[in-house]
Amino acid sequence: MAVAPIAKGWVPFGGYRTWYRVTGTAGGELPAVVVVHGGPGSTHDYLLNLCSLAEHGFPVVHYDQLGSGGSTRLPGKGADFWTPELFGDELDNLVQHLGIEDNYVLFGQSWGGLVVARHAAQRPDGLRGLVIADSPASYPLWRQEMDVLRAQLPPGVDDQLRAHEAAGTTGAPEYFELMRAFYDRHVCRVLPWPADYLASFMEMADDNTVYATMNGPSEFTVTGTLKDYSVTEYLDDIEVPTLLVSGRHDEATPVTIQPYFDRIHDVRWEIFEDSSHVPHLEEPERFREVLLGFLEDIQPTAPASRVAEREVASHG
Numbered sequence: 001m002a003v004a005p006i007a008k009g010w011v012p013f014g015g016y017r018t019w020y021r022v023t024g025t026a027g028g029e030l031p032a033v034v035v036v037h038g039g040p041g042s043t044h045d046y047l048l049n050l051c052s053l054a055e056h057g058f059p060v061v062h063y064d065q066l067g068s069g070g071s072t073r074l075p076g077k078g079a080d081f082w083t084p085e086l087f088g089d090e091l092d093n094l095v096q097h098l099g100i101e102d103n104y105v106l107f108g109q110s111w112g113g114l115v116v117a118r119h120a121a122q123r124p125d126g127l128r129g130l131v132i133a134d135s136p137a138s139y140p141l142w143r144q145e146m147d148v149l150r151a152q153l154p155p156g157v158d159d160q161l162r163a164h165e166a167a168g169t170t171g172a173p174e175y176f177e178l179m180r181a182f183y184d185r186h187v188c189r190v191l192p193w194p195a196d197y198l199a200s201f202m203e204m205a206d207d208n209t210v211y212a213t214m215n216g217p218s219e220f221t222v223t224g225t226l227k228d229y230s231v232t233e234y235l236d237d238i239e240v241p242t243l244l245v246s247g248r249h250d251e252a253t254p255v256t257i258q259p260y261f262d263r264i265h266d267v268r269w270e271i272f273e274d275s276s277h278v279p280h281l282e283e284p285e286r287f288r289e290v291l292l293g294f295l296e297d298i299q300p301t302a303p304a305s306r307v308a309e310r311e312v313a314s315h316g
Contacts, residue, residue, distance in 0.1 A: 004054035011097035013090050019070030020063040020094060024054035031128045032100040034061040036091060038110025041210030043069035045199035047109060049284060056292055066090055067210040077207045079225050082213050084137045087115050102126040109133045123232035129298040133245040134277045136256035138230035139222055146220040147252040149186055157181045170217035179218055186251040187277045189220060194281050219251055235263035242267045243294045247275030
């Protein structure tokens, strides 16, 4: 199989630049898959294995959101700058500049799921499908569920975490070590952490402006500007076929994902039994199979093999 071409560059966004990477060649019959990373303030690195979709003809677009990775860093900007609307506008701008607005699919992971849901609710003509992976529909629900998950940590861990949070010492090495008890259960269960995941984690540690401002000191302590943010009110307006993905041990618990399932019209939900927040790294083969199956199913003419599989399944 031929190696897919890779193109990298920047697109202008206001007075700044958004870094992107395209694997494969956009503009063909199959839609480009635009990958929107989490955080906010993470990078594209931990989602790089989605490039394998290009082997099946789907061009894959990765990008680093403003303030992270290869895009313009703005450590001096405050909370009034880092808004959900900013990242929605950046996504709109990227799709237009790359010339894929007539034929694309969005894949949003964690925070990225809220970004793509709001985009899809605008009903753009060229959007063919939506994947929302490990993403809460509401940060109030997320914060509620964090208390549930924290209470299940080994005895004493949550008490020590809360003591650091109350004292304002969440930057201490001890807090990081305690934090791992949660992350290794509910964020990434592959140990040691995969290189791609570690790369994004280290990028955030290098410049946590966006994450600290919008989220807070950790996944389970949301004290930033997103703490009351929700996209639930937009979900009734999403009309494209939508795949929901989550892990059985995901920090994005079923309670946080349920609004997507209840309110999006054409939706399916796949739960990965041996995964937490990054099933694409924890169960990569099955994840690839599920994602590719969804992408094939939403094409105007699904492959005959996929149609046959559905017919067999429907007859038991």
